[in-house]
Amino acid sequence: MADQLLIGLDFGGMSIKGGAVSASDGKILARGLRPFAPDVAAAEIFTRAAELVLELESAAGGSAERIGVGCAGLFDRPTGTVLASANMPNLVGESLSKGVGEGLGGREVLVENDANVAAFGEQWLGAGLAEDSMALLTLGTGVGGGIVLGNELFVGPGGNAGEIGHTVIFPKPSGSYYDGPYHEELACPCGSYGCLERLVSASAAKRRARTAGLNDDLPVLAQAAREADGPERRLMHEIGRDLGSGLSTLVTLFDISFFVIGGGFGAALDVLRPGAEELLEEQRYGTGASRIVPATLGSDAGWIGAARLSLRTD
């Protein structure tokens, strides 16, 4: 029997990335990209997605039984309908399963959150390939997260688990018990307060640098932290400790001890890690030491994890 061909697509705000990979050995057989304007209609996005799948199949010399799709947002699981998506508003209310499948002769299309598929990709062929269980955190404009337990993507009964960026690590002042100040900048667009992403995302790090009177160019900030034991290193240590707070929650809840950090600000992991490890050590609750490593698949992680979805049997 011929090796099974897997195809994954990753829907971003301005393009669809995709690729073909062989199921047996994870060999990447083809990659492709379809850019589009931000205001393009959903029907046009679906047409381009189907074209990309056919192009990938032609390049890889085979055809995929099912297609996996990763996309930012919340979904209705049974229908693959986008319920909310900040960076792809034209897809809200549309069924990705139906839209992409129609251009491909009605083939089955599996849809998953973009951060979840990135975690699934990193665990299969990237930084987590030697681990059965891990969590991925992407430090970008926000903080995306995905959890893999025992080689399976953990999405929870409603499909929306893994939102590590919105775990609260800095509680909202409640008056009688905790009478701290209300920090406007910690109010999160998700409706909560003190979410991890309000403290450790790239945007949060820039804001924290400005508040500390430092250069808010993150690569410059990280380089200064590497070179001297000054205010930049202290800030990175503080942000690292906050990152450690988020990871500590995962250690306690899931006994995960392997963390992969991606996203643009993930490039500063070497200067964030000491603070994160320090906090994890302080809050260890009978668990082993944690390891925190950089993501290795870059922007391929999403489509690779989406391709892997089509191997799922549930």
Ligand SMILES: [Zn+2]
């Ligand atoms: Zn939030």
